[in-house]
Amino acid sequence: MRYTIQIVGVGGQGVLLASMVLGSAAMNAGYKVAMSEVHGMAQRGGSVLCTLRFGDEVISPLESAGGADLLMGFEPVETCRNVSLANKDTKILMNLDPVYPSMVAAGFEDYPNIEEMVNAVKERTENLVTIDATSIAISAGKAVAANAVMIGAVAAAKGFPLSKDLLKDMLAKNVPPKFVDLNKKAFDMGYEHMSKQKG
Secondary structure: OEEEEEEEEEOOOOHHHHHHHHHHHHHHOOOEEEEEEEEOOOOOOOEEEEEEEEEOOOOOOOOOOOOOOEEEEOOHHHHHHOHHHOOOOOEEEEEOOOOOOHHHHOOOOOOOOHHHHHHHHHOOOOOEEEEOHHHHHHHHOOHHHHHHHHHHHHHOOOOOOOOHHHHHHHHHHHOOHHHHHHHHHHHHHHHHHHHOOOO
């Protein structure tokens, strides 16, 4: 068994934390794990891509284009930008809450239409589940817990090889103690959202 997760987003969204939680869970489940990170601008707002591969035999942390089993898109534009990592069978979890680049926030540029981006992703695979992870995280207590929402949603995805309890445990071990309860609540809300979807 080999499983590849591509996690994409922007700096400050907790992409690296999500990859650490998933990677730790895979190791605890007895799999061999390989990870790589690609950062854009080394600041908040820059593109971030993490590749996580685990299984019985994993040598390289890199995966060929179209080789992902799961694409976790923390930000809509970044999901579209990296859709070539997916194939028609790839499961895609796409957060619809945007992070506006400075030029958009300042009013100099327009942010792409969310519906058009969702349709563009659907052209690659029908296995798309959309989620308002940041909004759910705010309901849980803080927007920063959006990555916990995403991890919870993945835990509920059909065929995902790592257990809910293991993922939740690894999440609790990878966040500061004062944020454990918040992250667990956000995880549960993400899990519940995904459980109601087709994915």
